[in-house]
Amino acid sequence: MTVIEQFPLGAQLRLADLERFDNAPLLHRLREHEPVTWFAEHGVWLVTSKALVDQVQLDPVRFVVDVPGNPQRIVLGEQMLVVDGEEHSRHRGPFAPSFRYSAVRETFTDTVTERVEQLLDAIAGASGAELAAAFANPFAVSVASDILGLGIEHVEEVHDIYAAFAEGMVGYRDPAAVAHSALARERLAEFLVPRIAHLRARPDGSLLSSVIGARDAGLADDEELLANLRLILFGAIETVESMILNTTWALLHHPAEVRRLQEDPALWPAAVQEGLRLIPPVGYTDRWASEDTEIGGVPIARGDYVIPVIHAANRDPAAFPDPDRFDITRGDNRQNLSFGKGTHMCLGVNLARIQGAAALRRLFERLSGLRLDEARPSEPEGFNFRRPPHLYVNWGSASASRVRR
Numbered sequence: 001m002t003v004i005e006q007f008p009l010g011a012q013l014r015l016a017d018l019e020r021f022d023n024a025p026l027l028h029r030l031r032e033h034e035p036v037t038w039f040a041e042h043g044v045w046l047v048t049s050k051a052l053v054d055q056v057q058l059d060p061v062r063f064v065v066d067v068p069g070n071p072q073r074i075v076l077g078e079q080m081l082v083v084d085g086e087e088h089s090r091h092r093g094p095f096a097p098s099f100r101y102s103a104v105r106e107t108f109t110d111t112v113t114e115r116v117e118q119l120l121d122a123i124a125g126a127s128g129a130e131l132a133a134a135f136a137n138p139f140a141v142s143v144a145s146d147i148l149g150l151g152i153e154h155v156e157e158v159h160d161i162y163a164a165f166a167e168g169m170v171g172y173r174d175p176a177a178v179a180h181s182a183l184a185r186e187r188l189a190e191f192l193v194p195r196i197a198h199l200r201a202r203p204d205g206s207l208l209s210s211v212i213g214a215r216d217a218g219l220a221d222d223e224e225l226l227a228n229l230r231l232i233l234f235g236a237i238e239t240v241e242s243m244i245l246n247t248t249w250a251l252l253h254h255p256a257e258v259r260r261l262q263e264d265p266a267l268w269p270a271a272v273q274e275g276l277r278l279i280p281p282v283g284y285t286d287r288w289a290s291e292d293t294e295i296g297g298v299p300i301a302r303g304d305y306v307i308p309v310i311h312a313a314n315r316d317p318a319a320f321p322d323p324d325r326f327d328i329t330r331g332d333n334r335q336n337l338s339f340g341k342g343t344h345m346c347l348g349v350n351l352a353r354i355q356g357a358a359a360l361r362r363l364f365e366r367l368s369g370l371r372l373d374e375a376r377p378s379e380p381e382g383f384n385f386r387r388p389p390h391l392y393v394n395w396g397s398a399s400a401s402r403v404r405r
């Protein structure tokens with residue numbers, strides 16, 4: 001029996017099907033009949049049940065990231081997301097203390113609040129906006145800039161550097177895109193190298209300063225430090241932007257949940273977590289089999305590319321009863337996989353959750369009557385990264401927004 005005959009659902013599958021937002025029935029079918037399937041169009045294994053996705057993510061010996069040709073290495077260099085085992089601990093170790101919940105809460109709560117209020121001040125007087133451009137993107141970029149110690153004055157450059165990295169990641173086989181991302185690396189180094197020298201001479205309480213202190217015992221040289229900072233910049237922008245857009249989109253389609261949040265604002269962290277479960281900004285992670293092995297009884301050959309699908313695992317009814325329902329008080333949603341799991345679980349998870357709860361709560365509080373602009377609808381899309389391409393919203397009284405048009 002050929003692999004195509006063995007996995008008929010995987011054989012019929014097209015990337016466009018996986019990119020569509022309304023594909024939950026397809027993912028349910030896959031999980032039920034072929035929880036490990038051969039996605040013939042792209043020559044990769046897709047894993048769709050929560051239990052098997054956990055198995056892959058929690059086994060960094062059989063399923064690794066350190067392979068030649070990993071796009072993350074080509075674009076960002078040798079950093080924690082492309083190395084395994086002890087090498088991974090060495091790269092991640094200096095950053096870990098600064099990203100613990102208590103450290104992040106102390107370092108970032110005021111900055112995050114300030115960035116949120118500044119951006120909302122700028123739009124609150126209007127009656128509508130495209131939320132990605134007016135709020136979610138500049139918020140994510142400015143906090144990423146804060147993490148790197150670059151502050152608000154470099155946000156435009158940080159935005160452009162991110163865009164060049166993202167272009168390189170998509171077009172990593174295209175020399176022009178890779179060359180463009182290499183220029184962005186140089187540009188970022190122009191900001192960071194003097195900053196690192198300054199902080200080494202005069203340490204302060206900033207995150208970067210703490211990382212440099214811890215790092216000097218760990219990472220081999222400044223190129224490794226710079227590579228991990230590039231990864232952090234890359235990891236902290238589109239993800240956070242999408243978290244805000246996706247959760248706003250979900251809430252605006254579920255006004256009863258918004259009313260629950262108005263009555264009990266302590267529910268905001270849970271609402272963010274549920275938005276992340278239902279519409280994960282990152283749809284899957286990349287792994288490669290380090291040996292001939294199996295997943296769920298399906299033989300996998302050494303070197304095969306294996307994709308644990310977060311979209312599908314997060315909607316597994318075995319883990320999340322009634323999984324397609326948006327319910328901000330579901331008791332099980334902390335085990336969702338939107339930040340990954342295991343050794344490579346998101347370094348920024350605590351910061352991202354603080355950002356999500358602060359940004360969304362204040363967005364809904366300050367822009368009262370927030371609603372979708374029905375004349376310009378959109379919905380989340382994408383398989384690797386998922387978000388609405390734009391999100392037009394109005395607020396205030398309905399008559400005010402009619403006058404504006």
Ligand code: HEM
Binds near residue numbers: 081092237338343
């Ligand atoms: C809602 C926002 C975010 C989402 C959904 C998200 C998602 C993820 C996921 C799924 C992974 C695992 C990748 C894998 O296993 O292959 C990951 C790793 C990572 N994330 Fe995030 N992320 C978010 C925000 C952030 C932020 C704010 C930072 C800034 C520090 C960040 C930095 C990283 C880093 C450095 C890694 C690699 C960790 C390692 O290899 O040990 N992320 N993220």
